[in-house]
Amino acid sequence: MLNRITMTGRLTSDPELRKTNAGISVTGFSIANQRNFKNAAGEFDTDFFDVEAWRTTADFIVNHFSKGSMITVDGRLQTQKYQDKNGNNRTSIRIIADNVYFGDSKSKTEEKAPVNRETAEEYHMSGSFGGFDPGDYEELNIDSELPFNPFA
Template sequence: MNQVVLKGRVVADLEMRFTPGGKGVISGTLAVQRRFKNQDGNYDADFIDFVQWGEKPAEILSKYVSKGDELTIAGEMRTRIYENNEGRKVKVTECHVEKFDLPSKPKSQGNQNDNSQSDSGYDDPFGGGAINISSDDLPF
């Protein structure tokens, strides 16, 4: 069985691109904190690359996730080998995301009215205005 669930912080803004056939894909790196402290008393982190295939899920991640956001992903680990421009073989291990949980605070989408309410009647607890996510934006 090959199933992983990872929770961490996004290291850099995600990179969205399209294959020559037009298929959307987004990739990034997640810093996942280890559960134990090192000998200096600090927590180390593992930096795990991930990819999400499919134009709609990739667009959702691109729209709502940015550097520093906490993100939970679930999928499977895959390893591939390719030859780089210098003729050397490169081995890459990455998580192929099947499911994800958006961060609790979407990335900023411009200047919004701080005291507005969403259609559901709840204020944004982060003071950034209403959070408007249409059901068409959800991956499920």
């Protein structure tokens, strides 16, 4: 089965290195990824994704990235089932990073202000290609009749 994801976003906090009992490096962090189209209020929504990295990838991230840095993560999605403090069953989804890449040059990264959930909208990536403006299109109403089943 194929399970691959590539995501670019800005770190919402400084990554911290932890070690397992066996001495294996691990870090977890969140990235903010702003959508390329405006919502009904005329604003860009931002999605937040949890990322986990192990071994040398974790070491690399902690040594070269900080809050506000643009990072491209290549990896796979993984789910984890757990019970919250009230005994409710929950599922979390995170990206397990296999490879990471710099999204900014060092000078640009140093100029950027830190990103958090409140200020993430300042970091919109245009994503326009050849004059394509996602705002020119209406959202598809999935309840309408389609010539195919998008969920099949």
